[in-house]
Amino acid sequence: MIHKKRRHEDNDYLEPIFGTKAEGQILPNYRLAQQPIEPRIAHQLVKDELLDEGSARQNLATFCQTFMEPEAIDLMANTLEKNAIDKSEYPQVTELENRCVNMIADLWHANDSEDYLGTSTIGSSEACMLAGMAMKFAWRNRVQKLGLDSTKKKPNLVISSGYQVCWEKFGVYWDVELREVPIEQAEMTLNLKSVMDYVDEYTIGIVGILGITYTGKYDDIEQLNNLVEQYNQTTDYKVFIHVDGASGGLFTPFVDPELIWDFRLNNVVSINTSGHKYGLVYPGVGWVIWRGKKYLPEELIFEVSYLGGTMPTMAINFSHSASHIIGQYYNFLRFGFEGYQAIHQKTRLVAKFLGKKLTTFGDFDVINDGNDLPVICYSLKKDKNIHWTLYDLSDRLRMKGWQVPTYPLPKNMDDVLVQRIVVREDFGMNLAHDFIKDLQSALNELNQAHILFHDDDGLQSYGFTH
Ligand SMILES: *Cc1c(COP(=O)(O)O)cnc(C)c1O
Numbered sequence: 407m408i409h410k411k412r413r414h415e416d417n418d419y420l421e422p423i424f425g426t427k428a429e430g431q432i433l434p435n436y437r438l439a440q441q442p443i444e445p446r447i448a449h450q451l452v453k454d455e456l457l458d459e460g461s462a463r464q465n466l467a468t469f470c471q472t473f474m475e476p477e478a479i480d481l482m483a484n485t486l487e488k489n490a491i492d493k494s495e496y497p498q499v500t501e502l503e504n505r506c507v508n509m510i511a512d513l514w515h516a517n518d519s520e521d522y523l524g525t526s527t528i529g530s531s532e533a534c535m536l537a538g539m540a541m542k543f544a545w546r547n548r549v550q551k552l553g554l555d556s557t558k559k560k561p562n563l564v565i566s567s568g569y570q571v572c573w574e575k576f577g578v579y580w581d582v583e584l585r586e587v588p589i590e591q592a593e594m595t596l597n598l599k600s601v602m603d604y605v606d607e608y609t610i611g612i613v614g615i616l617g618i619t620y621t622g623k624y625d626d627i628e629q630l631n632n633l634v635e636q637y638n639q640t641t642d643y644k645v646f647i648h649v650d651g652a653s654g655g656l657f658t659p660f661v662d663p664e665l666i667w668d669f670r671l672n673n674v675v676s677i678n679t680s681g682h683k684y685g686l687v688y689p690g691v692g693w694v695i696w697r698g699k700k701y702l703p704e705e706l707i708f709e710v711s712y713l714g715g716t717m718p719t720m721a722i723n724f725s726h727s728a729s730h731i732i733g734q735y736y737n738f739l740r741f742g743f744e745g746y747q748a749i750h751q752k753t754r755l756v757a758k759f760l761g762k763k764l765t766t767f768g769d770f771d772v773i774n775d776g777n778d779l780p781v782i783c784y785s786l787k788k789d790k791n792i793h794w795t796l797y798d799l800s801d802r803l804r805m806k807g808w809q810v811p812t813y814p815l816p817k818n819m820d821d822v823l824v825q826r827i828v829v830r831e832d833f834g835m836n837l838a839h840d841f842i843k844d845l846q847s848a849l850n851e852l853n854q855a856h857i858l859f860h861d862d863d864g865l866q867s868y869g870f871t872h
Pocket of ligand 1: 469528529530531532534570572615617618619650651652653680692
């Protein structure tokens, strides 16, 4: 037998991770450590840091995708180095992005003859910034031609108070007044009786939301379009609609094909969606499409070099990995229309099942039983003498790993505390049964045990509302 002295590094690798010096040593968190450590130990340490974050699949707060197929993950992991903005170096990525834009435009009934155009983004927030700026620039060009002093007053954007925070950012970042139409108890979506009262010559556009984040309900975009049509007949200062379809844009076309909310409506000029919500891609991709060049002023378009020539781009970010675009293309190719339809129909079925169960518990007023977006939103019944709050219920559920957020409704209805469950592709019927079992025991514990530490039920913000 040959005796061979092991080299120092090999020795290190034979040490069990939790026996190494580096693992046992306290490393600085907020400045670089002086010395490098082995990759396997660094890997373990980082993994350990993330240990107590809870399981994404049990996070019923988020609309964002928490599951992708191994084949998709493999493609994405192996394309991380591709820079989405580098159109000449990665022309094929550009081609896949263009295919996705065309597929989505087709789903939303964009018309070839109007020269629709669109782009990928990092998510709906970036998409909404781009769409909002296009509305602002297009508005300014329109009203200046009509002789209005566009600088005299701050331009405004009309939206229901159930908007997602990205619109508040849009208002602040680009100096546009957000005119909030308060949501009412009766419909809990954009109030069609009053929405047009908020519109004037300084209105850059109206946003309809296909799936209000708070409740999962759809704004009635078709009716809104009718109102806008009537309004536009009476004035030279036309207004148009942007649809924030962050959640619904890649859900509704598959499960509610008869619902008319998209480019079939004359006054809908742009639509955004999050590829990472019901587009079924991990967080990092969104889309925005304009029905025609007319609605995307040229000043906002920048040319980048592409295959010896140039191509138009519009984005706030510059460099980022193309892997999410590739993940989106994989899903489109892999599932096709019927695949998406089957997945989303099943998701709605699970949502309906949960909605029905929650109604039978008797403690809740169900605001959305999974009918629009596959979201269940409910408040505690007022008239019953219940000593715990929805915050307590969130805490009890958290003990079983479920993250279910509790929060007040937006302005005007903010005395109503709700809890919301977002059903996603990877929350199947079996998990739903497990969840109901855990919910039932949480309710029993709250109703029967003396485990409450407070006797006021004041409203506070808590958990996630995205
Ligand atoms: C989630 C959401 C957004 C923001 O989308 P991101 O993709 O997370 O940036 C905007 N609007 C609505 C209605 C949403 O639900």
